[in-house]
Amino acid sequence: MLRVLLLALAVLSADGFSTADVPTPRFTFQPGAIHVTIPSSPGMSLAAIHLTVGEPVHGTRPGKYNKDLARDGDVFRGTVHFQWQTGDVIYYWVYVVVDGLGYQRLEQSHTIRAGGAGTTRAPSRGPFQVPTPSFHFTPFTITVAVPALPGVSLAAIHMNLDEPLRGTNAGKYNKDMDKSGDVFVTMIHAPWEQASTIYYWVYVIFNGLGHHKLEQRFDISPGMSVPPTRPPGGTTRPPSSLLPSECGIRFLDSFLAPAMFGDLRVANASEVNHGDYPWQAQIQKLSGPRYAHHCGGIIISDRHILTAAHCMTLPVSQLQVVVGQHDIRTTNDVGQQTFSIKSLARHADYASDPLRGHVNDIAVILLNTERRGRGIQFDAGDARYAYVSPMCLPSGEDTLDEHTDCLVSGWGQTNGDPSPPVLHGGSLTYISPSYCRSEEVWGDQFDDNVHLCAGNVDGGVDACGGDSGGPLACRNGHGPWIATGIVSWGSDQCGQPRYVGVYTRVSSFVDWIVNTIENVLPNIS
Structure with missing residues (x-):
């Protein structure tokens, strides 16, 4: 499902809160239960955790255990009941609302150590620049590619043709992109023309945190159209003259030749x-x-x-x-x-x-x-x-x-x-x-x-x-x-x-x- 806004974008609140400030939860353990505590911050009105044991939770997908936490003084608390064991890995993401805006800390993990202790993987907080997409054009189609930088687990594009796209508003064309080798890529059917302008914004998840590049534009120049080409191996000797010799060809394979991006596969149904x-x-x-x-x-x-x-x-x-x-x-x-x-x-x-x-x-x-x-x-x-x-x-x-x-x-x-x-x-x-x-x-x-x-x-x-x-x-x-x-x-x-x-x-x-x-x-x- 397309993650339009993904529940939380890296938008700064009036008090300067951002996704990097989403607090790390503290886990304590007793037989059959895990107690989760999240420190509160000024303006924080809600905290929730989505959690699975032994299986990574990708993006903002629900976990096996999904819990809104209750406020208790200066913390939010909740208990998840299941039979954990020493050595289990908890995969989770946290969602909080601060001053009416939602923020999340994605794709985190915590390993349960002997005695109920654990180690939590924290995301990198270093500077990160959202990569700029490249656009490739064939009649009726725009192919968008975003470099899959280390630590980037998701990329999505929101796009209009010839109509500015303000802030994080959804565009006419909104696509989660499929990872293919060292890029994220998608094909968008759109009636582009020479001298059209693409207005867009890009959203990526880097080390569990959401980032976006807003209010971008790309001007389509004459000569940018690339004619479809046939991939190698598209001709066979059919067993009947009523069957074609050119078959088994995808336009997608023709465009995403191995020299460019490698093969694109649909990873999930x-x-x-x-x-x-x-x-x-x-x-x-x-x-x-x-x-x-x-x-x-x-x-x-x-x-x-x-x-x-x-x-x-x-x-x-x-x-x-x-x-x-x-x-x-x-x-x-x-x-x-x-x-x-x-x-x-x-x-x-x-x-x-x-x-x-x-x-x-x-x-x-x-x-x-x-x-x-x-x-x-x-x-x-x-x-x-x-x-x-x-x-x-x-x-x-x-x-x-x-x-x-x-x-x-x-x-x-x-x-x-x-x-x-x-x-x-x-x-x-x-x-x-x-x-x-x-x-x-x-x-x-x-x-x-x-x-x-x-x-x-x-x-x-x-x-x-x-x-x-x-x-x-x-x-x-x-x-x-x-x-x-x-x-x-x-x-x-x-x-x-x-x-x-x-x-x-x-x-x-x-x-x-x-x-x-x-x-x-x-x-x-």
């Missing part, structure tokens, strides 16, 4: 930027007078969508396919295109078995192109369609190494929202079949001839309800992105430890896909 997953399709079903989200899909050509068989049980007359979509609340995302379905083929041996999950869970859609007069429009020199790109099919058996990073995306359920309107995505790991078919995980439900699995064995990013039919995209090195898996099934409690998600193994079905698009779909009336 969270909202992503428009165009981060250009091969993502959405299958919608008729719900009353309107269409609503139903399943995900994978663009494999300008006329074909790959998806899960279990998604395709409704008549095609009640379904449509949308590509280039980011926010399902709008119908005019850049590059968005909508198609009815001409024909559909599900695998003849598809089965949903309570003991084996979904088997042969794959289907191919042929789009109806009569209304538009053409299939899906990709880039072809028009940057609006750089947000839409097909995925490559595997060329043979999977050659991915265990723990290869892959990408999953969709509009399915997240921890905080059963039906998020904006596309979410995340990075997860390709897991060996031997782990997935072990008795402690999926046992006989997992068949590595038709299944593969990916996720985090300790829990975390995972596909979930509503993501079915969507892509698991993997690649080796800087080659093209491959449609390695189709979201199929998994634990009812998404993202749980041990039970990683199960996907249809696309490499096992390439011959079936080719035969279907060449011989089956054209003959279905």
Whole structure:
């Protein structure tokens, strides 16, 4: 979630209080309880602590234990109850209100020593200068990069075009930035023009303290536009003449070439930027007078969508396919295109078995192109369609190494929202079949001839309800992105430890896909 103001900015109060003055708490211990004491300051009306044991609390996220402290004379006090042990590390952040303004001391830790003593890590108080961002321009897009200086754990930008941005007011474009190597970076879709002026302010967290650079401007000069380029490895030999040779390309990868910033990864299952997953399709079903989200899909050509068989049980007359979509609340995302379905083929041996999950869970859609007069429009020199790109099919058996990073995306359920309107995505790991078919995980439900699995064995990013039919995209090195898996099934409690998600193994079905698009779909009336 975008941290607009982050509860507390480094704004000075009338008495000169700042984030650097947020007091360090004192911890005392007794069995089953930790007592927290925070010294009060003139004008301080509230103090709270957000605390977790053994797991860092990043930014202003809630901890496992969140406590408003009660005033007791010249201190604020509170007690957190849990069974601590010597050697435990307490991770916490403190929030106080002084003279009506909020301040926080972020990303702190305290190690419990023998006898209940401890050591607390204090932030550096030395001078710090908020780094100046760099701006890079392509049609309809501004890419912003901020150096990831040592100690900087978060960077965000608030921005307007051609309209001054005063103080810490939110801009029209407000983005938390993703860390990628030695920079924080984000892409903003905005209708910039030559001679436009960017008005902005930057917020960073440095050693747990918030800092900002306010009321900045950047004048866009002629010649600053950079045309999109194709990343190396974007051309393949497709298994069918109906499939494109250029595939598995993200505009994001093209711009963030390794020589510039390295690869950008979405670290957690969270909202992503428009165009981060250009091969993502959405299958919608008729719900009353309107269409609503139903399943995900994978663009494999300008006329074909790959998806899960279990998604395709409704008549095609009640379904449509949308590509280039980011926010399902709008119908005019850049590059968005909508198609009815001409024909559909599900695998003849598809089965949903309570003991084996979904088997042969794959289907191919042929789009109806009569209304538009053409299939899906990709880039072809028009940057609006750089947000839409097909995925490559595997060329043979999977050659991915265990723990290869892959990408999953969709509009399915997240921890905080059963039906998020904006596309979410995340990075997860390709897991060996031997782990997935072990008795402690999926046992006989997992068949590595038709299944593969990916996720985090300790829990975390995972596909979930509503993501079915969507892509698991993997690649080796800087080659093209491959449609390695189709979201199929998994634990009812998404993202749980041990039970990683199960996907249809696309490499096992390439011959079936080719035969279907060449011989089956054209003959279905």
